[in-house]
Amino acid sequence: MKVLIAGGAGYVGSTVASACLDAAIGVVIVDSLVTGRREFVADREFYEGDIGDGLLVDRIFAEHRDIYAVIHCAALIVVSDSVADPVGYYRANVVKSLDFVTHLLRNGCERLIFSSTAAIYRPSGDLSVDEDSPVEPSSPYGHSKAMCEAIFADIASVRSLHVLSLRYFNPIGADPKMRTGLHLRRPTHALGAMIRAHDEGAPFLITGTDYPTRDGSGIRDYIHIWDLAAAHVAALGRFDALPGPALAINLGTGQGTTVREFLDAFNRAVEYPVRAREAPRRPGDVVGAYTRIDRAKQLLGWVPQYDLHDGIRHSLQWAAIRDEILPGAARGSA
Ligand SMILES: NC(=O)c1ccc[n+]([C@@H]2O[C@H](COP(=O)([O-])OP(=O)(O)OC[C@H]3O[C@@H](n4cnc5c(N)ncnc54)[C@H](O)[C@@H]3O)[C@@H](O)[C@H]2O)c1
Numbered sequence: 001m002k003v004l005i006a007g008g009a010g011y012v013g014s015t016v017a018s019a020c021l022d023a024a025i026g027v028v029i030v031d032s033l034v035t036g037r038r039e040f041v042a043d044r045e046f047y048e049g050d051i052g053d054g055l056l057v058d059r060i061f062a063e064h065r066d067i068y069a070v071i072h073c074a075a076l077i078v079v080s081d082s083v084a085d086p087v088g089y090y091r092a093n094v095v096k097s098l099d100f101v102t103h104l105l106r107n108g109c110e111r112l113i114f115s116s117t118a119a120i121y122r123p124s125g126d127l128s129v130d131e132d133s134p135v136e137p138s139s140p141y142g143h144s145k146a147m148c149e150a151i152f153a154d155i156a157s158v159r160s161l162h163v164l165s166l167r168y169f170n171p172i173g174a175d176p177k178m179r180t181g182l183h184l185r186r187p188t189h190a191l192g193a194m195i196r197a198h199d200e201g202a203p204f205l206i207t208g209t210d211y212p213t214r215d216g217s218g219i220r221d222y223i224h225i226w227d228l229a230a231a232h233v234a235a236l237g238r239f240d241a242l243p244g245p246a247l248a249i250n251l252g253t254g255q256g257t258t259v260r261e262f263l264d265a266f267n268r269a270v271e272y273p274v275r276a277r278e279a280p281r282r283p284g285d286v287v288g289a290y291t292r293i294d295r296a297k298q299l300l301g302w303v304p305q306y307d308l309h310d311g312i313r314h315s316l317q318w319a320a321i322r323d324e325i326l327p328g329a330a331r332g333s334a
Contacts, residue, residue, distance in 0.1 A: 008320030020233060173226060
C-alpha cells in the first residue's frame with residue numbers, strides 16, 4: 001500500500017509518515033514547506049510544491065500509479081493568525097483544498113483522509129463533545145476546516161470519493177523514536193509555550209482564567225502525536241469498511257485537562273518549575289472541550305496508548321535535541 005501525504009513535512013504529517021513507514025506502508029509527500037521542514041522529508045519520497053498546483057499533483061500520480069489513499073494535512077493552523085488574516089486563511093485552507101480535491105478527482109483518487117480539528121465544535125455545557133455535537137467554529141481557522149469538511153462531503157455524495165475527516169483534539173509529544181516533533185515558528189499550544197517559558201526562565205501565561213471549568217482555565221484533550229499517527233494507520237487498514245461516503249471521527253483521549261492541571265503535570269516532569277502568570281484571553285481563544293472516543297474505538301479499533309505524562313516527557317526529549325535536528329532554527333521559532 002502507498003499513500004500520498006499532503007503537508008507531510010509538518011508536525012502531524014511527518015509523524016503520520018513515520019507511522020506509515022513503520023507499518024510497511026509506502027509514503028509520498030507533497031509539501032510547499034511554507035511551515036514544514038525539509039529535514040523531516042530528507043529520506044522520504046518528496047515533492048516540493050503547493051497542493052493547489054495541478055500539474056504537480058498530476059505528475060505525482062503519473063509517477064506513483066499505486067497511490068491507495070491521500071492524507072491531507074496541508075494547512076495553516078494558528079488560530080490567532082486566522083483572526084488577524086481571514087482572507088489569507090480562507091485562501092490557504094479552503095481555496096487550496098478545493099483545488100487539491102479537484103486535482104485528486106482528476107487523478108482517480110477514491111480515498112481521502114482529511115486533518116480536521118476539535119476547533120469546529122461549539123462547546124457543550126459539560127465540555128465534552130462527540131461527532132454529533134453541534135459544529136460552530138469560533139475562528140476563521142475553525143471555519144476553514146469545517147468548510148473543507150462540508151465541501152468534501154458534498155463532493156463525496158456525487159463522486160466516487162470516500163472521505164474520512166479525523167477531528168484532532170490537541171496533539172502533544174513527539175515521535176517516540178525522535179525522528180520528528182514540534183517545529184512551529186511560534187508554538188501557540190500550551191506545552192510549546194511552557195517549554196519556552198522553562199528554557200527562558202520566564203513565567204507561563206495562563207491566557208483566560210474566567211472560563212466555566214473546574215479551575216477557570218481552558219480545557220483541552222491532549223493526545224499523543226504517535227497515537228494520532230497510529231489512528232491514521234488504523235484508518236487506512238479499515239478504510240473500505242468504514243461507513244461513507246463521508247464520515248468524521250474524533251481523535252482524543254477522552255480526558256479533559258485544564259491549563260492549570262497541565263502546568264502542574266509539566267512542573268512534575270522538570271527540575272525547575274515554571275511560574276504561572278494569569279493573562280487575558282487571546283483573540284480566537286475558546287474554553288475548549290474533550291471528546292468521547294467511542295466512535296474511534298468502534299470503527300477504527302483504536303485506543304490511545306500514551307498518556308499526558310508520556311506526551312510531556314517526549315516533548316521535553318524532543319525539545320532537547322530539536323536544534324540538532326533542525327539546525328538554523330532557534331528553539332521555539334523554527
Ligand atoms: N497541530 C495541531 O494542534 C492540530 C490540531 C488539530 C488539527 N490539526 C490539523 O492537522 C494538520 C497538520 O497540522 P500541523 O500541526 O502538522 O501543522 P504544520 O504547520 O506543522 O504542518 C502543515 C504542513 O502543511 C504544509 N502546507 C501548508 N499549506 C500548504 C500548501 N498549500 N501546499 C503544500 N503544503 C502546505 C506546511 O508546509 C506544513 O509542512 C492541519 O490541517 C491542521 O489543521 C492540527
